[in-house]
Structures are given as C-alpha cells and as structure tokens.
Amino acid sequence: MKVPERLAWAVEMLDVRPAERLLEIGCGTGVAAALACERLDGGSITAIDRSATMIEAAMEKNRAHVESGRAVFRLAELRDADFGGGAFDRAFASNVNVFWQKPAREIEIVRRLLAPGGTLHLFYQPPSAGMIDRVADDVSRVMRAHGCTIREIRREESPAVRSVSIVVEP
Secondary structure (H helix, E strand, O other), rough: OOHHHHHHHHHHHHHOOOOOEEEEEOOOOOHHHHHHHHHOOOOOEEEEOHHHHHHHHHHHOOOHHHOOOOOOEEEEOHHOOOOOOOOOEEEEEEEOOHOOOHHHHHHHHHHHHHHEEEEEEEOOOEEEHHHHHHHHHHHHHHHOOOOOOOEEEEEEEEEEEEEEEEEEOO
C-alpha cells in the first residue's frame, strides 16, 4: 500500500498507544486507520466518513483489522454518528475543515465522546509551505474561541511533508 507521507507523519505524531480507543473523523480510504491499527494491541479504532465510497474502500483496505475487531468503519458525519456512549481516548482528523470554520457543534460532540483527559489531534496540509503558520494560527484561534486549550503545535516542512499538527484539549 502506497502511504502518503503526510498521513505517515500524522500517525507518527499521534503516537498511538497499544490499548487506546481511537476515533478518526473523515477517514477517507482508511490509510491512517491502517497505520494506527498496526500499533494497536488490545485497543481499537472507529473511523467515520460521510462518503459511502470511502467507507467501502477503507473496509476493503482494512479487512483483516475489521475481522479482528480492531477497526470499525461507519458511514456517518460526526454530527449524526451514534457511538453507543463509548468514550475514546483520542480523536483525530486530517484536513477536515469544519474544525477551523464553524466547529461549535462538532467540538461539543467530541467533548462528549472523549474520556477524561482525552485529546483531539488535528492535521492539516496547506497548499503551500508559506501557509503552515497561518493555518496553525487560524485553527488555534477558532479552537480557543470555543473554549479549547491548545496543548501543542508541530510543523513539518520537509520536501516530502508540509503539514501542521495541532493537539487540542476540548
């Protein structure tokens, strides 16, 4: 499987712990979920996307993880998803713009879904390296305006990866 460098970097920054319960918001074809599953031992990931085509691709790509119970893929938008009241240790999203636009409803949902001390990890790959600081600043400002604490911001500007990681405590 060809892994985009930005997703490999995002999962590296996520630093998945073996027994964690993870939520991926906007999983696309399931590449990041597959990388996270390789690090799980006793933990699990629930990944959602609003595209049926993406969920089908993610389930196919992660068939062994789904069969082992390590991964669950659901066709859903965050605002409509039913997670059965389970708490996640961490949630993450890559290039999901709702978190820097009008995220009030989504932040409240993430707050309810996270276990105490849980964090939201946001990853963005701006179209140019010159926009990394702007994206980091804009997302951080929006998160703070919604009562969140920014725990950490990391930037990567290598030739292969041009991304920012923002760790949020909702």
